[in-house]
Amino acid sequence: MSGIYIHIPFCKSKCAYCDFFSVAILSQKSQYVDFLCKEMELQKNYLESENIETIYFGGGTPSLLSEYEIFSILNSVYKNFSVSQNAEITFEVNPEGLTLEYLKILKNFSINRLSVGVQSFFEEDLQFLRRSHSQNEAKIALQNAINSGFSNISVDLIYGLPNSDFEKFAKNLEIVFEFQIPHLSCYHLTFEENTLLFKQLREKKFSQISDQESWNIFEKMIILCESKSYEHYEISNFSLKNYISKHNFNYWQETKYLGLGAAAHSFNKISRQWNVQNIKKYFDSLSKSLIPCEIEFLTFENQYNEFLMTSLRTFLGINFDDLKLRFGEKLFNKFSQKIQKFIKNSEMKIADNKVFLTNKGKFVSDSIFAELFE
Ligand code: SF4
Incomplete structure (x- = not known):
């Protein structure tokens, strides 16, 4: 079982917070x-004829x-790989221009999951983030998707904008609930170097919300989503029953995947590789029939760190027996000692021979991973 990620690195304009390629x-x-x-x-043997269970068009803006x-890409996928009949095929779309005609095209290609980049239903937020759609276009896009027969829909939302609070963010969630969208990805706004928002923050054009307010939104968001029957199955992801993103969940289960396109990453359990993040270099390399990537072979420590990080992100947690079997008694004992502090701080909990992050732990997961890594 494996997946294919296809990167479409084109956008109409650059959003103020975006550092994707x-x-x-x-x-x-x-x-x-x-x-x-x-x-x-050139890459058709990377997954060693394994069945492809998921295909994900990400970007950038695949809906351009x-x-x-789309026909050329999918035709080439089916020609070079063995794709399962009931594969999950996700297409990231931006709300602007998501017409019934375009959705019909996606349906005809058997695309069966949409990930809609809404981010917020507030006009002032969309302008602050420099999104190229309006609040109304976001609602029309969701309605069009539903009317076109898509049932597996995910919405991306961003929280933690300057001057925001939970009450405001909850209004975004309520709109998603009204549309009965079965999957939600909620990300805290981050200020990445080389983005417009990073520059504006440095120029003190606004201030970030406090850690306390961030935690308040995170905690209440989980409570509200769970009260509406959404499972908080990964730090940033919620789903109704049977609507977990198979593609993303496979990443956290360390399933093999092939990333195609400029800046795409691949993983085959032995190594990771990533394509050049430059369209001209991508073209030049492929015109000489060379795969434009760098490769890193995973050391034992890399594999251990990867296992900890991916397992703890999800509701499956880490099974102590799996950890001991895969990485040995010595690392197991070290891990068991290190987690005592997090359990005492209520950032981790143990149940059924497994250890999980609590909501408090999920909120500070990056610092927990850093302390646990070898
Ligand atoms: S956030 Fe999405 S739509 Fe905006 S520039 Fe980045 S990739 Fe493009």
Whole structure:
């Protein structure tokens, strides 16, 4: 079982918080698709004929692809890989221009899951984040998706904007609940270097919300989502029963995946590799039939750290027997000692021979991982 991630690095314009690899040169799109198909031929043995259970179009903005471009990509996927009949095929879409006609095209290609980049239903937030859609377009997009017969829909929301609080964020959640959207990804706003918001923050054009307010929103968001029957199955993800993102969940289960396209990452349990984050270099390399990537072979420590981080992120937690069997008595004992502090601080809990992060632990997960890593 494995997955394929396809990176479409084109956007109409750059959002103020975004540090994903994307460019606004749409004229390169069709040539990019040709090279993407070429990369698939070169990488077709990476997953060793394993069945592909999930395909994920991420970006950038995959919904900028034309019908013919989607056809070319999927045609090449089916030609080069063995795709399961009931594979989960996710397509990231931006609300603007998500028309019934475009959704019909996606349906005809058997795309069966949509991830909609809403971020907020407040006009002032969308402007602050420099999103290219309006509050109304976001609602129309969700209604169009539902009317087109998509039932597996995910919505992305951002919380923790300056001057925000839980009461305001809860209004975003209520709209998602009204549409009966079965999957939600909620991310705290971060200020990454080389983004417009980072620059504006440095220029003191606004201030960040306090840690206390961030925690307040995080904790109450979990309580509210759980009260509506959403399972908090990963730090940033909530789903109704049977709507977990299989593709993303496989990442956290250390399933193999192949990432195609500029800046895409791949993992095959032995190594990680990542493609060059530059469209010209991506084209140049593939025009010489060379895969444009760097490879890192995973050491024993890398594998241990990876196991801890991916397992603790999800509701499955770490099974003590699995840990001991895979990494040995010595690391197991060390881990068991280190987690005592987090259990005492109510950041971790033990149940059924497993250890999990509590909500408090999820909130500070990065610092917990840093202390546990070898
Ligand atoms: S649409 Fe998404 S990928 Fe594109 S700039 Fe905005 S946040 Fe980044």
